[in-house]
Amino acid sequence: MARYTSMEFLRFLLFDTHHVETIFQYEKYAHLDVEQAWMIIESAKLFADQEMYPYFKILDEQPAVYDGKGGVKTHPQLKKIIQGAAAQSWIGGAAKFEHGGLQLPEMIFNTGHHIFQAANNSVQGYLGLSTGSADLITSFGNQEQIDTYVPPIYEGRWQGTMALTEPQAGSSLSDIITSATPTDNGYYLVKGQKIFISGGQHEAVDNFVHLTLARIEGAPAGVKGISLFIIPKYRPTSDGSLMYNDVHCAGDFQKMGQRGYSTTHLSFGDNDDCRAFLVGEPHKGLSYMFQMMNGARISVGQCAASVAMAAYQASLQYCLERPQGRLASEKDPTKSPTLIINHADVQRMLFTQKSIAEGSLSLAMECNKLYDQVHGSSGEEKDKHLLLLELLTPIVKTYASEHGSRSAALAIQTLGGYGFTTDFPVQQLYRDLKIMSLYEGTTGIQSLDLLGRKVTMQNGKAVKLLINFISTDLQASREFDNLTPYAFELEKELSRMGKVLEHLSGFALKGNIERYLSDATVFMEMAGHIIIAWQWLKMATVAAQKMKESNFSTNSLAFYQGKIHTMEFFFKYELPHAEACARTLEDLHTLTNVNSFEMFQ
C-alpha cells in the first residue's frame, strides 16, 4: 500500500497523545467511540489510496488550465474524487445532523483530510473549501440559504469557494472595493474583480457558490464596511433550474506547485446581472469570514505538515533502499556499500524531517482538539479553549509552512540528484508546499496577528493560559528521569519567551506600535520552536508511559523509542535556535525602518 503518511503515527496522535475519547464525552460527539473513529480513518486511507494518491503526479503534469472562454480544464479524476469524497461524507461529515452531517469532531474529520492532503494536496483543497463554505452558511446564513446551498455542496454537486482577494488590495482587506448595490428584491447587485480564487472554476461540479466579501454602497471605509455575500455562479430560479448569474471566470493562474488546483480570476457583474445574497447583517462580513478563515489557517498548517509528512515518507523509503558509500571508519573500498540510512548526516536529515512533520501534525491535532472542545463545551471552559485556539492558530499555520519547506528540501537532499528530477515525488511536494506560507495570510500577516492581536487579547490572558496548559504536560514529563532535563529546558525557553514579550511590550507601552511589531516574524519563529518542543515533550512523555507499562497494544517498542529519540533530537538540533531569535528580539537596534530606498540597491 502506498506510504505517504504513517497510520501508526495517526493512531498514536489520536488515541495515545491527544485522547480523542475525551471528546466523545461531549453530548455533541457522544454517538462515537474509538473503534468507529478508527474505522472512519481507515476508510479515508483506502479512498485516498485508490482515488487520490495514484493521481498525484499526473495532476501536476496536466495542470488546471484556462480554456480561454470562461472554463478551466481539470483532470477527469477530479470529478470522481469529489463525488466519492462526498458520498463518504468527507465534505459534510463534520456538520451537525440537522444539516445532513455525521457530527464528526474535527479530530477525526481532519485526520481523514490529513490523509488526503498527504496523498494529493491539490485535490484536498477542493473538498476543504466546500466544507468551509457550507459551514459558514450554516453558521450565519438564514434557513433558505442553508436549504438552497448547503445540500448540493455536501453532495459534491456544487463547489464552495472563498472570494476575498482583489488585485489592488492583496492582504489588505480594508481596501476591498467590490461593490454591492441593494435592490428592492432582497438581493444585491455586485460588481468587482477577485483573484486567487481557489477552486473557482473547474469541470467536476455543476455550480459554484462564492462566499464573497464586498462593500455595500455607502458603507464605512475600512474593514468595518465589509459584508459577506453568497454569490452562486448559476442562481437557482423558482422552478428549480439554474440560470447564469453573471460570474465570469477570466483566467486561471499558472503556478509553480499545486498545479492540479484551479486558481481563478473571477469577474462579477460584467453585465450588471450578478445577484448576491447577504449573509447575516451588513458590515459584519469580515467577522463572519474569519470563522472560515481561522479554520482555513489551521487547515493550511495541517496541510503543510501533511505534505512534509509525505515528503518524509518518500525520503525514508529511499534511504531504506539505496546503498551508497561506506561509513567514514570503513577504509576498504571492496566492501559492499552501506544503505544510506546508516550515514549520520542522512539520519540527521531524516530526524529533522520527522521532527518537523510529526511535531507540526501533533500541533494541528492539538488545534483540532481545541476546536472540538470549543464546540462541545460552554461557559468558561469554552472561552478558555477558544483563547488557546486563537493563540495557536497563527503558529501552526506558520511553523508548519515555513519549516515544512525546509523539511521537504531535506527530503530532496536525501535523494541526491534524483530528488530534483520528476521521477520522484519529493520535488513536487517541495513545490506544492511553498504556497502554504502565502495562503490565508502570509507569514508576515500571521506574525502580526500573533504578536499584535493574539498575545495582547484580554491583557495577555491567552499566553498565561497556554503556559498553564503546558505546565500540566511538564509535570507529567517530570515523572520520568530521562525526560526531566527536557522539561527543565522547555521551562527555561518559556521563561525566555516571557522575558522577550516583556522587553517588546516596553515599546508598545511607550506607544511605539511599529517597533513593538517590527520583528513579529522573528517572535513567531521563536514561539514556533518552543511550541513544537512542547508537542515533542508531550509525545515523548506518552511514549515513556507506554514503555513503562509495556503497553505496546497499538505500536511497537521501537516506535515509542523513536518518539523519545526524536524529541531529544529536536531539543538538540532545533530548539537552540529559539535562543538565537531571542537575541535578535532583545537587540535594541532598529534596522527595518529605512527611508532611503537607495540603501537597498
Place this chain on the structure above:
Amino acid sequence: MARYTSMEFLRFLLFDTHHVETIFQYEKYAHLDVEQAWMIIESAKLFADQEMYPYFKILDEQPAVYDGKGGVKTHPQLKKIIQGAAAQSWIGGAAKFEHGGLQLPEMIFNTGHHIFQAANNSVQGYLGLSTGSADLITSFGNQEQIDTYVPPIYEGRWQGTMALTEPQAGSSLSDIITSATPTDNGYYLVKGQKIFISGGQHEAVDNFVHLTLARIEGAPAGVKGISLFIIPKYRPTSDGSLMYNDVHCAGDFQKMGQRGYSTTHLSFGDNDDCRAFLVGEPHKGLSYMFQMMNGARISVGQCAASVAMAAYQASLQYCLERPQGRLASEKDPTKSPTLIINHADVQRMLFTQKSIAEGSLSLAMECNKLYDQVHGSSGEEKDKHLLLLELLTPIVKTYASEHGSRSAALAIQTLGGYGFTTDFPVQQLYRDLKIMSLYEGTTGIQSLDLLGRKVTMQNGKAVKLLINFISTDLQASREFDNLTPYAFELEKELSRMGKVLEHLSGFALKGNIERYLSDATVFMEMAGHIIIAWQWLKMATVAAQKMKESNFSTNSLAFYQGKIHTMEFFFKYELPHAEACARTLEDLHTLTNVNSFEMFQ
C-alpha cells in the same frame, strides 16, 4: 535595462572591496587595467541583456526534452548564446594566451559569468562546463589532445562535459565501474553508464567532449583506481572528418528547475566501439578531476548567489512599486495605501535577501581572487592562497546554495500570492536554485570535506591562516568607532568556532572518526554564518572608508550607508544562529547512529 543584478555592487566588489588591481601586479595579468576590466564586465551585461535574460522564462516553459532517439531538443536561442559567448571569449577568456585565451583573471571572467548566471542560469551552465573541460585538458592533457579538443570548445562548436556519476554509485566515486580496456592503438575501449551529465546532448553544437572517469581493467579498487579520459561523441579521424564514437544519449532527466539545461543519461560503448583517450597518467584521474571539480564548486556557489541576487532584484523592484496596506500606526482606512517597502517585515525580508546574496557573492569574489593569487604567485605565497582557497571552497558552495534557497523563498514571500505564479520570475529562480545544494557534491559531502579534510589538512594550518587573514580585516574595522563592536562580535564568534573544533577534535583524537564527523553539516552551518559575517564586516569597513573620505566616485552615499546597514542587519538577525549551532555541536548526546530503523517509522 533589465535589472537582475547590481552593476553598482559589482563595481564595489571588484574595485573597492577586493581590489582587482592588485591582481594586475602579477605578470600573468599585467596586460590588464581597471578600465579594461570594467569594459569587459559591461560587455557581459550587454550580451546577457540582449541574448540571455529575454529567454529566461521561455527556456523553462520549453524545457530540454529527449527526442526518443538519442537527441535532446533544446531552444534555438541556445546556439546563438553559445556562439555569441564564444565569440566574445566567454568560454576561453580565462585561458592562457598560448591556448587562445585572453588570460583574464577569474575575478573578471567569473564576474562576467555571474551576470550570465543571474540573467539565465540554465544557459550559463553550458558555457561553464565547456570552460572547465577545456581547462582540464590544457592542464593535464598532451599537446595533441589540447590541439584537437580545446580550440573547438573555445569556439563554441563543441561542448565539454564532466562525466562522473553512475547510477549505482552516486556521490561515492569509489564505486565507479565504467571500464576502460587498453588496446594496442593508444586508445582505450570504454563501456559504462553515466547519469546526470549536464549539457551531455543538445542541438547547439556539433560535438561533445566528455571528460570521463573510468576504471582501467585491473586497476586497484576504490578511488585509487580511477583514470580520466577524453571521450568525444564523434571522434576526429585522420582526414579531419568526425566519426560516431559509440556514445549514446539514452535519456534526458526532467527536473523541477534549470529546465533549459539538458541533464543526460549517457551510454558508452553499447557497440564496443567507444574510444577513450587517457588524460595524464593512469589511476590519477580523480586528482585531475578535482581541479575541475573545485572550480565547479566555487562556480556553483557563485551561481547560487547569482540566482539569489536575481530573485532579490525582482523582489526589490516589486516592493518599490506595489502599494498595499498601511503602517500599524495609521488607523485611518481612507488614507492611501503605502508602498510595501515601508512595512518593517518587508524590509526584514529584503535585507535578509540582500545580506545573503551580496554576502555570498563577496565570498565568491574572495575565492576568485584567491584563485588568481594562486595562479599568479609561487612558493609560500601560492601555498598559502591555495590552502585558504581549499578551505573556503566548500563553504561558498554550501552557504550560497542553502541560504540562497531561503533567500529566494523570501523573494516569493514579498510578492505574496503573485510570487507563486508563473507571471513572475521569483518562483522559477526558487526552483532553479534548489539544484545548487546537490551539484558537485551535496551539502553533506561538502560538510564532510570541510571538517574531515580541509580543517585537518597540514595539522589545521588552513584554519590558522584564515584567522590571521580575517584579523587583518578586523584591524581595519577597528579604525571606525561604529564598527568596533562588530569586530569584537566577530572575534568572539571566531573564538567560539575554535572551541567547537577543539571539542570535536576530542572525538577524532580518541579515534572516533564517525562521531567527529557526525554533525559536520551543523559545523558547516556555523562556519558559513561566521564567514559571511566576515565578508560583511569587510564590506562595511570599505564603505566607512569611502564615507570618511567622501569618496563617492563609484557609488552614492546611500549605497555605502546601505552596506553598513546590511552588515548590522546580518549581525543582528543572522549571526546569532552561529551560537545556536555551537550549542548543538557541543552537546554530547549522539543521536544520529540509530540501528533500529523502526525508530524512523
